[in-house]
Amino acid sequence: MNAREVIALALQASIIVTVFGFGLKATREDVLYVFERPMHLVRSVLAMFVIMPVIAVVLAQSFDFRHPVEVALVALAISPVPPLLPRKHKKAGGQVSYGLGLMVTMAVLSLAFIPLALHLLGLFYDKSYATPPAAIAKIVFTAAVLPLLAGMLCGRLFPKRAQAIAAPAILVGKFLLPIAGVAILIAAHRALGALLGDGTLVAIVVFVAIALVVGHALGGPDPEERGVLALSTACRHPGIAIAIATANAADPNDHQSSAAIMLYLVVSIIATVPYVRWQSRRLDPPN
Template identity: 75%
Template sequence: MNARELVILALQASIIVTVFGFGLRATMEDVMYVFKRPALLLRSVLAMFVVMPIVAVVLAKVFDFRFAVEAALVVLSISPVPPLLPRRHDKAGGKASYGLGLMVTMAVLSMGVIPLEMKLLDMFYGRSYSIQPEAIAKIILTAAVLPLLAGMLCNRFIPKLAALVARPAILIGEWMLPIAGVAILIAAHRALGAVLGDGTLVAIVVFVAIALVVGHWLGGPDPYEREVLALSTACRHPGIAIAIATANSVPGEPNLVPAAIMVYLLVSLISTVPYVKWQAKRLGAGK
């Protein structure tokens, strides 16, 4: 196992630990929140798995990226909600149950949606984005479903232990993610100029801004649900995106796609700060 593989493994481990930490605090009501609201589920799927992939393809056509950046943006647009968002939803005043339920719902749906969307991208876009459905299912189960289930079972049968380790687990996962992200960027530092060129940063900011608008608009009349969907549409699961993109990496440029994805993660986190502060102030004033 080389250094690059170790770093990606650390990234995936950070996500698993974070999801496990949320599972230690989750209830079945949280998990089923979106499934019990069909209209909200439909709007969430439309925002994340229909509108944003179209936006990604249009931006890739307009900016004429190199393949590594193009692949990063496309696979991010079809990746599910990252496990870091429930805490950001809390900071912005969002609805925690919807944030957690959306993370689980989109993860489960991704096992069928991602392979289908990749085939549609092949037909429409003229690029070959391929990964086996079994591989997608394995990634989703490992990174989202099983850690959450393990945390919930611990909370159900060993509540004292769950209460003791929930916060440390989430904090460990949150600290491991940026460390792994920085390591990925360092590993690809020689090629970062190529990743950041050709209007890439501008395109990422535009993509995030459109995602916030789409999610906010489709979030419905509840301002708390609107905030959750806006952030969830703008921020995607880096571990799953990297796994998909790595399977479609350019020969001789294995570090470029993960680096582009981490650049997106960093830019999206920074770009959404004004929205988070605006929502926190707005929702706080409405209480």
């Protein structure tokens, strides 16, 4: 096993452990929160799977991107909610149930949406875009659905033990993820450096800012739910985005698409911090 495989394994492990930790505390009502609220479902799908892909295409047309960067931006726009996001929802004072339900709902819908979106994009660009559905399904189920269901099952069968290990499990994932992320950035530093002077960074910042505005505007009247949808619209699943970008790369040995996606991950983490703080102050103003 080489260094890149070890890093990828650490990243996957951090996501799985964290989602399992969420599952230990999650309930059936959490998982079905969005499905049982049709307007939440409509607004969420509109923000994440309709408006943002259009924004990605507009940005790709407006900036003179190289093909790998264009593919990366579009891949991010059609990827679902990252499994680690519910923790950030909580920091922003958002509805934890909405966050967990949105994660599961968007993951399941992505199995049908991603192939459809790639087909439509292929028609628009007059190119053939495709990603093996099995590859997407594998990532969705191993990183989101199965760990969550396993955690919920353990929480139901062994409630006392589940409460005891939930916090440590989430803590392990919390520290393992940034370590793996830094290692990935170091490994891709050459490709990453090539992206900083061609407008890619500016486009990513613009994309994240627009996503926050779109999600907040469509989040509904409840400020807690607005924060959840805003963050979910701005932050996307890097594993699925990389799978899409890799499958549609002109050169399989070109790592610029993966580097652009990792750059997006870093920018989205940094750029959403002011929004989280602002949202937290709005919901819990100082005395």
